[in-house]
Amino acid sequence: MTERAPVLSVRGLSVRFLMPGGRRVAAVTDAHFDVAAGECLALIGESGCGKSVLASALLGLLPGNARTAGAALLGDLDLLTADERTFARTVRGRLVGLVPQSPAAHLTPVRTIRSQLEETVAELTDVRGRVALRQAAEAAAERAAFPVDHLDHHPHELSGGLAQRAATALALVGDAPLLLADEPTTGLDRDLVDRTVDELRRHVDNVTGGRSRALLMITHDLAAAERIADRIAVMYAGRIVELADATDFFGTPGPRHPYSRGLLDALPDRAFTPIPGLPPELGALPDGCAFAARCDRATDACDALPPLTAVPPSPDAVLPPPAGAPAATVACHHPHAALTEAADRA
Amino acid sequence: MLEMRAITAGYARNAPVFRNVSLSLEPGEALGLLGPSGCGKSTLARVAALLHHPDAGSLTVDGAPVRRWRHRAPREQRTAFGVVFQQARLSADPRLALTDLIAEPLRATGRREDVTGRVAELAATVGLTADLLSRRPHEVSDGQLQRACLARALVLRPRWLVCDEMTAMLDASTTAALVRVVEDYRASTGAGLLAVGHDRVLLDRWCDRTVEWGTLTSG
């Protein structure tokens, strides 16, 4: 197994918002994860859990009242300390390609897709000259499966799926090593969700030529995450509470954290049972486990914050996990055990 | 019953979004209407809920033909419907605290004396805590706001619910929670449901029967 250096290394990332009256909102706390080339990590959780704030931190788009701690390393560059000039000149589009949530809002409404692509090519690459730009823009469109005969359309003339591809084409122009997709499938039909994530996966896997990329996808769509991701990070109340291999997470042994279990059980093709209650306010988090008020496994031990710890390998695993593979971790005092199928049925 | 016959509707003259669509719901039935975005299913849902005047066709609600739509519709017909849309942020008045958002249909129909009791009851039903009720839409999450919009849709005890992509923006747990609220309400009142969406797995699990938009318009 080849050891792949991570493209993005997030180490102890925290974001606090300072609110009027001295209130502090703990939007993200102590996040640790890596994403390597050729790999997709899906960050899942419900709205307001902090996952969009984390994305904004990586893109240098936090508002002025935000304070950050920790590091988010892209090579030698720490995204948390980079200034706006660095983001504008070297990060956005060049090191990080953003696949946005609502492409319609991301594209400039009064200009054709062709002119936006040509402008981005001119901005991010060495291509110069009218003819060369035109060719490069068409090549960029083709990479994202955007039909070249629609290049002279304006954004409002495109279907949701084509607008998403146009936005993806723009995100790919600079050949950034990291793609960040922020809820790329919200409001899309299931067929289109499948197509969109399959296309993103192609760009991760280097199928389209060039190098493979790392993809961090932020989503509340569990079906999309299952389809695309190699690994899953579950966020609850600003903390990553579980990191797991996607196959283990969606299949057997299943998630270890009670919140992750609850999310999967809520799916309409599973139990369709909601998690009781509401997530806590990020401005008024309890000292202990933030999920305790909703958790059916909570005990007195949960008054203390559960640390993120490595999950012991499943006793019936045929092979030990490969050396260097990222360990599965969970932040819970009473995680679900790695049940075998037989034990599950009993 | 809710009967739509040969409905043609759209937003511009001579350019209807769809033509000649018919669809009927039995009393108390939960019908899922499945189709891609932009196909016109939302427009049909708005016609059914008396919110959009069709260009042609007829609508009958519990035996009574509908002759006027929107604010011109008789109150008795209008209030037979509770409607929840996909974009809670676009449909909720940003100046109103959630408690007033939920109570607004009661005030508009002159039932002020019911406000306190009904809002408290519905807030508990949809899982909103007291501190959230005093906040305005921008101070709550999408899921919390949609909970309030569902409470508002139920406040006049409608005989029909129209849910247009109610959960498209929501996470799995909030989706399951809101569907459960709708189903509990229907179980206790016998109300019917038209659920419009693009997620077949969800609509099949939720509804008695699912109809594809494409099969309604091919004729």
Ligand code: SF4
């Ligand atoms: S730490 Fe305790 S309360 Fe928190 S998820 Fe685990 S069992 Fe539940």
